[in-house]
Every structure is written in C-alpha cells, then in structure tokens.
Amino acid sequence: MAAALVALLYPIPFERSGQIYYETVGFLVLLNAMLGIGWNVIGGWAGQFDFGPSIFFAIGAYTAALLSIHFGWNAWLALLGAVVVSMVICAALTYPVTRLRGHYFAIATVAMWMIAQPIGATWSLINGSQGLFIPVAAGGSFVHGILTMEFPGRGKGLGFYYLSLLLFVVTLLVARVVERSKWGFYFRAVRDDQDGAEAIGIDSRLYKVIARCLMAAIFAAGGTLYGFWALAVFPDQVLEVNWNILPMMAAVVGGLGRLWGPVLGAIVLIPISQLMTATLGSGPLAGRGIDLIIYGAVIMLIAGWRPNGLLSLPWAQWAARFRGRVPAPSGRG
Amino acid sequence: MTLFLQAVADGLQMGLLYALVAVGLAIIWGLMEMINFAHGEFMMLGMFGAWGLSAWLGWDPLVTMVPLAVVMYGAGVLVYRGLMQKVQRGEVFTQIFATVGLFFFIQNGVVALFTSDYRFIEGSLLTRLSGANLSLGGIRVGVPLLVGGLIALGLFLLLYLLIDRTDFGLALQATAEDRDAAMLVGIRPQRMYAVAWGLGTALVAVAGVILANFFSVYPQAGLSFTVLAYAIVALGGFGSILGTLLAALLVGVVQSVTAAYLPPAFKDAFVFGSYILIGLFRPQGLFGRF
C-alpha cells in the first residue's frame, strides 16, 4: 500500500522543481518493470530463455506507428492493434521452434533477433533505417494527453510517467490472474519437467507458444508506449540489445518467477544505468558501456552464487536480526 | 555461373576459418553440453590482441598467434574454474544466464577500454599479400584468405590428431561418453572440462587472430560469430569434429552465395534461418548421430 502511494506521488516533487529528468527515470523504471513481468512469463514461469524479445517490442512500436500515421488511429487503439499483430506473429514464429529445448531454443531466439535487424534496416514499409515519425498535435489538456498519449511541451515527463504507471498496473494485474490460472500452473509444469508435464496431458508446445505470446503482447504494449514517447521509431533503437537484456535482468535479479521480482529488479538496475550516465557524463568514460559491464558482472555473480535472485535472499531473517530478535529456525526446507 | 563458382570458392575458404571458430564450441558441447554465449567474445579478444600487438609492437599476427593462444587458454580455464564449474550441476537456465553475463562483461569491458571504433590491422604479412591472387580455371582465389584458410585447416588437423590419436584425447572422449566410468579409470572429469574450456577458447581466439587480417576489429564482432558457431555445431551434429568441419564449409558457401545475390545485410540471415530449420527437421544435425 505504501508502495502504491509512493508510486502515485513520486513525480510530484520533481514536477514542482522542474527536474523532469527524474520523471523520465521513473518512466523507464516502470517500462522495464512491465517488460520484465512480460519476460518473466516465458523465462520465469515457462522456463524458456528468450534472448530476443525486443523483436516484439519493435513490432509493437512499428505497428502502432503505422496505424497512427496511415490510418490516424488513436494511440490506445493503435496499442491494441500492436498487441494483436505482435501475438499473431509470435505464434507463427514460435510454434515451429517449440520443439527445441534449453540452449537450442535460446539460440533460436537470438537467431530471430539477428534476422530481424537487417529486415528492420531495409524494409521500405517501415522506412528502413530512416525511421518513422509519429505526428503530434499541438496543445491539448492533460486529460487529452492521457487519452491520446500526446503531451506536447512541458507535460510530457509527467504524462508519460502516469501512462507507464497505468500500463504497468494493468500488466501486473494480468500477470497475477494468469499466475493463478490453469495457464500459470501449466507453464511451470513445462518448466520443471517437460516430459512429466506431457505425461499428464499438457501440450508443452502449445503452452510455450502461449507463454511467449503473452510476453509478446506485453512487449508490444511497451513498444507502443515507447514509440509515442520518442515520437519516432528507428530500427536500431527498438531492436537495441538493451531491450533484450534489461527486462531479463530485472526479472532475474529481482527473483525469477516471482510476480514482483521484475519490479524490484528494475528499481535496482535502471538507476545504476542512469547513475553511470550522469556521473560519467561527458567525461572520458562516457558511452563506454560501463553500466553493461556492471550488469554483466552482476549476472555472473547471481548465476554463480544466488541463482534465485534477490528475492530469495533471507530478507525476513536479516530484518529480524536487525531489529534485535533472533529468528526461529525456519520450518521450510 | 562464374559468379556462383567464385562465391563457392570464397565460401569454402571462409568455411575453413569458420570451422576453427566453431570447433571449440563443439568440443565444449560434446563434452559437457554447455553453450557459451560468450564464445564469440573470446574470438573478439583474440582479434583485439592481434591488433594491439600489431599496432604497438609491430608483431605480425601469425607470430602473436602462439602467445595469444596460450593466454586465451589460460582465460578459458579461468572462466571454467571461476564460473562454469559452479553452474554446471545446476539448471540449464542458470548456465545460459552465466555465459550471457560473461558476454556483456567482456564485450563492454572492451568497449570501455577501446571504444566501439573500428580498428584495422596494417602491415601484417597477410594484409600485405592482399591483392595477390591465384587463378584456378577462371576463379580468382585470394592468396591471403587461402593462407589463412590453410592455417586453420592445419590447426584443425592437429586438433583431430590430438583428440583421436593421443592418450589425452582418448581421455577426453571417454569423459564425454560416460563421466562416471571415466572417473573409475582414474580420469578426473573436472580437469578434462577445464582443459576443454581452455582448448575451445584458445582455438576460437586463434581464429580471431587470423580473421583480424581480413575483418575490421570492433567489440561487437563477437555475437554473430557465436550464433554462427552454434549453427555450425548444430548442423554438424553436436560434438563431431569432422561434422563441424563439413558443416562449417557448407555454412561458408551458403553465406557467400547469399551475399553474391542478395543485399549484404542478409548474408547471415540465411545461416540463422538454416539453424532454425535444422532444429525443426533434423535435430541430430546433418552429419551427426544423436
């Protein structure tokens, strides 16, 4: 509850002091948390390592942009369109490769991502590497902005923060429903033992596809949001490796498979990246990917020592000890 | 028609180099079913090593190949003992994750030290030979690439002899077949694994050293080679050394022919697409037995 309040009120002080930058950081945290939840569906619940989810981020951004530019669709309709298109393409692409397991599947997702890059750069429909620009009408109230995802001028940071909060909450709710549904159980069964799952009647191929399509839907929504925020969609931006790795890292660092894991992960990771950019600024180490070095090191450390992520650390025990109480030995294994 | 044959000839030569890139992965995979997302990064390190020594000390890559191989062997062993050993017994997911972390760490470490600028080797033997051609029945065969390919082939044969004819190679094969049985006859699997990692890393780094003569050197060069290597290993039958060679030649030819007829950006797309097709229709690879 406290968290919800914080989330709602977070941008207000920055708005007052005119430091829009922090609102954007919040926007990025929420966007990546949302994508992280999406990645968790295929990576944490279904247990399939997907290294190329950004293709759906890109599909989402491009579809929404095209719908907006060529048909004048409202942003939210465009988002729906983007989600549907993304899920259809995902199903078509994923079903054939569901026969692959573990490493093989992971590499197939990388291969798809690498094939997407030249397509993005040369396809005339999406203007190739010259990108698509989303037109924005001038003026309009804040409410109008929420309805159309257009915030010309000053309201942009605040507006997109709340938009991302909205989408994030929707994603979280959807994930929660799925987690407690038949799908949620079936995903985890496929993850824990695919053969055992098949033997109790679970079509593992189908559920891998469903899981990935859910991820694709969430990434498409995120892509749409990003597109309207950036007002332009460029292939190397929406297919950038960061959109592959940050959601995944957020999910793992925060606790793979846990609903709130990606949120925690995003809150931890994004500020690191921004801090790097801020402190190293324009100095000699700027743009040198120091943040990714740190991410890489963090990933290795977690893989080697704490594969279950931050949420698996015994926070409760530490807190109790900190407060001076000696915790009773835990009953669970 | 000549265009096609030329593409095939070029592709075969590149294929030899690809074979060297992929064989390290094949060994590691064949031995312990681990995939290394950072495989291409070691190649890239080899490229940078060659470039650096060439630019600062003027040493020819063909010479620095040897010390670099030794250093990268050590790096491979270090990676195994420091990280992979810990995740080997765990879930597949964590293993993938660990090497992904390694991938980001190495690639961006190099970016931090050297920036993403493209570098080129100048003045080495092979670059000075550039332009020298042999003509075989109307097909132009570039000398430098041919020399590079032959070196790769030579190393490949050495590796084959090592695996097939020495006691050590036998021990390696034994561990791959049955780890527990190997332990019973006194082989220490941990040692085999460490050596496999060292060997695999050294080989791909050497491939990088050779390739640095023909390609620009930059930190992001690694990933597409990792996927390429994986595609080759999958095509070749996962762990079969000879299969890797044949698959690599095939991949080289496919890539070269594709580049001759389609926009250059797509040359890898066909290879990656074939990986997916192989995974679907013939998971044991073209030449392997599962």
Add this chain to the structure above:
Amino acid sequence: MPALLQVERCTKRFGGLVANRDVSLAIEPGEIVGLIGPNGAGKTTLFNCISGSLHPDEGRIVLDGTDISRARPEQVCRLGIARTWQVVRSFGRMTVLENVICGALRRTTRLRPARARALDLLAFTGLGGKEDVVAAALTLADKKRLEITRALATAPRLLLLDEAMSGLTPFETTAAVELVRRIHGELGLAICVVEHVMEVVMPLSHRVVVLDHGEKLTEGPPAEVARDERVITAYLGDRYRGRA
C-alpha cells in the same frame, strides 16, 4: 469384451539394437498386469511406446478402439493412460498440492474444483498434511507417491507404473503395494506394473507377461509363470533349469 489396451506386434529399434521385437499383449479393463523380465528386456521401451514418448517402428497400439501408435504423450493422457517413471519426475519447484493440481487440470479448467480434487486425492494416497511442502524436498518414497497421485488426478483408465518400488525400503515397499491395491480396489482402474521385485509383482497381479531380450517369452497367471522353465532360465541362467 474388447481389451482396453491392445498392443499388436510392437517393434522398436534403436540403431542396431532391437529393444522390442514383435511384442503383443492385451490389458483388460480393471485388471492388474505385471510386466517382468531381466534387465534390458525392453519393458520401459514398451511403456514408452504405449505412453507416446516413443513410437513403434512396426506394429500398432490401440486404446479402446483408437489407434495411439503415433499419438503424442499429451494425447495419450487425454485418452486415458497415465504413467509414472523409472526415475521419478516431480515438478520440483512447485508444492505437493500444486503438482497434483496440474494433473487435475486435465479434467477441469477451473482452479477451485481442481484444487478440491487434488486435496481429496492427496488424502487418499496418504500425502495429506504435506500439501505445502515443496516437491523437491520430499523423500523418494513420497515423491513416488506424489507422482502416482498426480497421475491419478488425470482420471486415467489405465495406469502404467514403471518400477514404482525401486529404491524403497521394505517398509516403504509394503506401503506402496498397499496403495496400489487400494487404487485398484476403490478406483477400479486397469494397472500395468513393471517391476523387478518378484515378491511384489506376483501377489499383486492377475496376470503376468514376461519379456526377454525384447521378445515376449510367455504370459499367464503368476503361479504358472513362476514355474515356467524358460522364465527361470531367462532370469537365472541355464544352471538353474530343472531345479524349479
């Protein structure tokens, strides 16, 4: 009355090795059939062919009139065959209850009835009270019990038990046999048991089928099969022939 499961001349090869050669057998509704044979006889391969993990190279497998020779495992389950595994497979990161719910979801889409059914079955098989234990933390005997419970949750007509008793202490074995009896008695399923332990299989089965080197050696009531010279030879070698 047509048999529930009809295996007709099933042959399965792995390269040069013929794991099953021309094996035919029938399982009637509600009977317990024991499948025995020395190591390497092809018992698990046969199970795998029936359950859909493998497909026979020759021959047919028919369940209640439906040809399942080429069916995928999930389809076979849907048609009414459930199995357990030689090396126990549990969904390690889920709790005992969640494991069984996964099985129960085969028959109902909604979570509440699935949960209720899972709880009932756990009480029936003796795992009541352990619902919230993470599966990976169970003892081997309990893991096997869980696997059986989960299989039962899919409401099968035929249950295949692959060496369900292996690795158990004598005490645990007795409890397991009790469970199988109870499952058969109260749920009325047909059960096919692959087992090495003779003291378990013989008293439990109505009928026993013997495999050796991939072929069916003989079948019949347990008492007859136990006296059959060929069976004794297969297990113990020529020296013991004639000593029955």
